[in-house]
Amino acid sequence: MSEEPILSVRDLRITYQTGRNSEVVAARDVEFDLYPGQSMALVGESGCGKTTLGLGLLRLLPKLGRIPQGEIVYRRKDGTTADILKMGKEELRRFRWSEAAMVFQGAMNAFNPVQRIGAHFADTLKDHLPEGKRLSKTEIRERSEELLRMVRLEPGRVLPSFPHELSGGMKQRALIALALALNPQVLVLDEPTTALDLLTQCSIVEELHRLRAEFGFTMIFITHDLGLAAELADRVSTMYAGRIIETGTAEDIFYDPRHPYTSGLINAVLPVVGDLPQLASIPGSPPSLATLPAGCAFGPRCEYVQDRCREAVPALEPLTDRPDGLTHATACLRAEDVQHSREVVSRA
Amino acid sequence: MPETPTIPDSPATAPLLRLSGLEQVFDTKRGKVPAVSGVDLKVEAGKVLCLVGESGCGKTTTARAAAGLTRPTGGSVEYLGHDIHRMGAAEWQEYREAVQYIHQDPYASLNPVRTVLSSLTAGLRKHKKVKGRHEARQAAARLLEQVELTPAESYLDKYPHQLSGGQRQRVAVARALAMNPKLLIADESTSMLDVSIRVSLLNTLGGLRDDLGVGFMFITHDLAVAKYFAWDGEIAVMYLGKVVEHGPTPQVINDPQHPYTKALIAAVCEPDPRLARSKKTIPLRSAEIPSLTALPSGCTFHPRCPLAESGDCDTTPPTLAPLDERRRLACHVVARDHVAAQAGTG
Known part of the structure; x- marks a missing residue:
């Protein structure tokens, strides 16, 4: 792998205003380095802050x-760096899509329903180009067609269609093609396969594998589906109550989780392969971000909890x-004591 | 199916619910949409029948017809041997009480301006099953205990927005239990829940099945959920309005026969990176599901099927016929090879 991270996030905090003088912290103390070509999954349950972090x-x-x-330092191909949080409006507009693009959650609703697919491509290709660059109408059409063919869609059928005329899987493919329009270095995907049918999910996953091998972009994808993370990610970070509580390679996280929450999450996934294992759900429910418990936010639901867990928030060690x-x-004081077992069975 | 519909089962031996040749065609501006065509299935007391398939395959339409919410355009729905659309008022009432529906979205299925108590007791009060406020409150508290929302008193006066998704879904289940149902129809009832609470709701539902002998028609697109909940029951895999494979859950999941079932099972992502990397998906010839308004000829799966052959597959729709003692299958190629293999060994 290469030398310098493409994205360095430090001490990031994201808040939402909930009233005139009140706010909730939706993500806090987020730090990570992402290296070129890596694929990192952000996993966690609803409300854990993963989408907020992706959008942020x-x-x-x-x-x-x-x-x-906080700061989010992005390293361009030429080696120069820029803090995304300090970019001005124009700079940000050119940065988005040509450097980093996003595939939004819910393929069903991500397109403007009264615009044809072709118009979405034209807008994106016109709007986010580097300064001084312009594309002619023919160039825009040719690039759009090329992009759609890349995700195995028929440009002649798709470009003149309205979003409602396409199936969910086709829309998701078109959305990925749109995100790749300007050859971004970083792709953020928010729940890329949720709400799609199983066989369609499978074909999107294959598409992403293929595109990544071909274009070598760096990928962050947000998902609640641990199976998808196992399939697509080299690295996995688990989030709970706005914080990254465990991070590691896919093997670390799935075979040797050291945080009781990660372990519980994996053990709650129902398997299709093999015998019925002993499944356990995690007792209780996630805390409200407005009233986090003292110390470790997972403490009240944790079977390993001790008095010291309630004293301070454990750091990611x-x-x-x-x-x-x-x-x-x-981020667990009892990392060494966590017992994780999930029978690994092979697919016959 | 070669069953004789002229002699009705006696109520003592009749299954709780039987669907025979169920058909539901919707008339739309763009033509007729055959959402369900010719489904034969039954559910026994205390047993689980799981309908699985992708969106648009007719699972929910089948469930709605089974619950008496729509009138099928063909075939029949029988409750304890009686056609529900030929029932008198009293019998219909009994059927409607005995068969309850749990919807997918607990955020939409509970009235936001009613307290939990009010939602739980609406049916009881309407059918005069409780006398007075005190008795209603006690009945509601008992229902909440059945779905493990305890202490019940702390939930009774809450509104849906004060509950989490999992708690709401438990209230929806409790409401369905109010009428002492014999059959629960659960339509994707766990799909909107986070994984950490899904298992516990499934365990609660399993408890109702085992302890109260409630039969389940359980609808899900998630094969893992189907496997977990219907392990002792049956799975029917639907594709474009038809059942393509039906049999005991362990057989269907561990040894699928229909190419569509095989493709579905091979497509599942397990939370195991090594397994995921060695995974072999079954390449379908097309990723897109055909439209119900323009169904392919012959077997409707043939344009996508890796086994399709010219001949029967694209001309004759296969029937759902017994493959072995307990399994039914609708596939020309697999059925033929199965017969040939048996002839070879026998």
Whole structure:
């Protein structure tokens, strides 16, 4: 893997205003380095802050969202760096899509329903180009057709269609093609296969594998589906109550989770392969972000909890020493005591 | 099916619910949409029948017809041997009480301006099953205990927005239990829940099945959920309005026979990176599901099927016929090879 991270996030905090003088912290203390070509999954349950973090990385938060603290340093191909949080409006517009693009959640609703697919491509190709560059109508059409063929869609059928005329899987493919329009270095995908049928999910996953091999982009994808993370990610970070509580390679996270929450999450996934294992759900429900418990936010639901867990928020401590952001780290005082077993069975 | 519909089962031996040749065609501006065509299935007391398939395959339409919410355009729905659309008022009432529906979205299925108590007791009050406020409250508290929302008193006066998704879905289940149902129809009832609470709701539903002997028609697109909940029951795999494979859950999941079932099972992502990397998906010839308004000729799966052959597959629709003692299958190629293999060994 290569030398410098493409994206370095430090001490990031994202808040939402909930009233005139009140706010909730939706993501806090987020730090990670992402290296070129890596694929990182952000996993967690609804409300854990994973979508907020994904949107925050491209500064696409909704109106009431703010980033009061932290930095997100992006390294361009030429080696220059820029803090995304300090970019001006124009700079940000050119950065989005040509450097980093997003595939939004819910393929069903991500397109404007009264615009043809072709118009979406034309808008994107016109709007986010580097300064001084312009494309002619023919060039726009040719590029759109090329992009759609890349995701195995028929341009002649899709470009003149309205979004409602396409199936969910076709829309998701078109959305991925749109995100790749300007050859971004980083692709953020928010729940790329949720709400799609199983066989369609499978074909999208294959598409992403193929595109990544071909274009070598760096990928962050947000999902609640641990199976998808196992399939697509080299690295996995688990989020709980706005914080990254464990991070490591896919093998670390799935075979040797050191945080009781990660372990519980994996054990709650129902398998199709093999015999019926003993399944356990995690007792209780996630805390409200407005009233986090003292100390470790998972404490009240944790079977390993001790008095010291309630004293301070445990920091994300490294368990291994590996380069390129592949270190296994966890925010649990009892990391060494966590027992994880899930029978690994092979597919016959 | 070569069953004789002229002699009705006696109520003592009749299954709880039987669907025979069920057909539901919707008339739309763009033509007739055959959402369900010719489904034969039954559910026994205390047993689970799981309908699986992708969106648009007719699972929900089948369930709605089974619950008496729509009038099928062909075939029949029988409750304890009686056609529900030929029932008198009293019998219909009994059927409607005995068969309850749990919807997918607990955020939409509970009235937001009613308290939990009010939602739970609406049916009881309407059917005069409780006398007075005190008795209604006690009945509601008992229902909440059945779905493990305890202490019940702390939930009774809450509104849906004060509950989490999992708690709401439990209230929806409790409401369905109010009428002492014999059959619960659960339509994707766990799909909107996070994984950490899904298993516990499935366990609660399993408890109702085992302890109260409630039969289930359980609809899901998630094969893992189907496997977990219907392990002792049956799975029917639907594709474009028809059942293509039906049999005991362990057989269908561990040894699928229909190429569509095989493709579905091979497509599942397990939370195991090594397994995921060695995974072999079954390449279908087309990723797109055909439209119900322009169904392919012959077997409707043939344009996507890796086994399709010219001949029967694209001309004759296969019937759902017994493959072995307990399994039914609708596939020309697999059925033929099965017969040939048996002739070879026998």
